[in-house]
Amino acid sequence: MSETIEKRLSDLGVTLPAAAAPAANYVPYARTGNLLFTAGQLPLKDGKLQASGLLGRDVDTASGKDAAKYCAINILAQAKAALGDLEKIRKLVKITVFVASVADFVEQHLVANGASDFLVAALGERGKHARSAVGTASLPLNAAVEIEAIFEVE
Numbered sequence: 433m434s435e436t437i438e439k440r441l442s443d444l445g446v447t448l449p450a451a452a453a454p455a456a457n458y459v460p461y462a463r464t465g466n467l468l469f470t471a472g473q474l475p476l477k478d479g480k481l482q483a484s485g486l487l488g489r490d491v492d493t494a495s496g497k498d499a500a501k502y503c504a505i506n507i508l509a510q511a512k513a514a515l516g517d518l519e520k521i522r523k524l525v526k527i528t529v530f531v532a533s534v535a536d537f538v539e540q541h542l543v544a545n546g547a548s549d550f551l552v553a554a555l556g557e558r559g560k561h562a563r564s565a566v567g568t569a570s571l572p573l574n575a576a577v578e579i580e581a582i583f584e585v586e
Contacts, residue, residue: 437519451510452512468585499543527544
């Protein structure tokens with residue numbers, strides 16, 4: 433039998449937090465058919481932003497990559513809240529990574545690797561996904577990174 437997602441998370445030293453409540457008028461996830469969409473997740477740990485400001489000015493690429501990992505952890509927390517069991521994930525289809533950055537910052541893809549690498553480590557083959565990494569002028573609460581995801585689920 434293959435390793436479970438929970439076992440992989442444990443091996444990675446990650447305990448999923450409680451899923452964050454919405455900060456405005458939206459739901460934290462939505463399911464239609466066998467697709468689960470998460471709302472954008474910020475790099476929160478213990479309720480605090482792990483990186484704020486703009487990449488290329490306030491935050492370096494390594495810290496942005498770490499922030500992207502925290503976003504991915506929060507994505508899995510939302511998926512668990514939605515599904516009750518992470519084993520109901522068939523496939524991570526796509527993530528969209530928003531990186532608050534100065535105009536000449538061009539390492540959004542490297543920041544996004546923080547999430548992609550973590551999600552593949554946590555989900556195994558089910559975690560290989562399509563991705564967009566987008567630079568943006570600012571994000572809610574001055575977060576440096578925000579990520580949304582689409583899963584195929586049971």
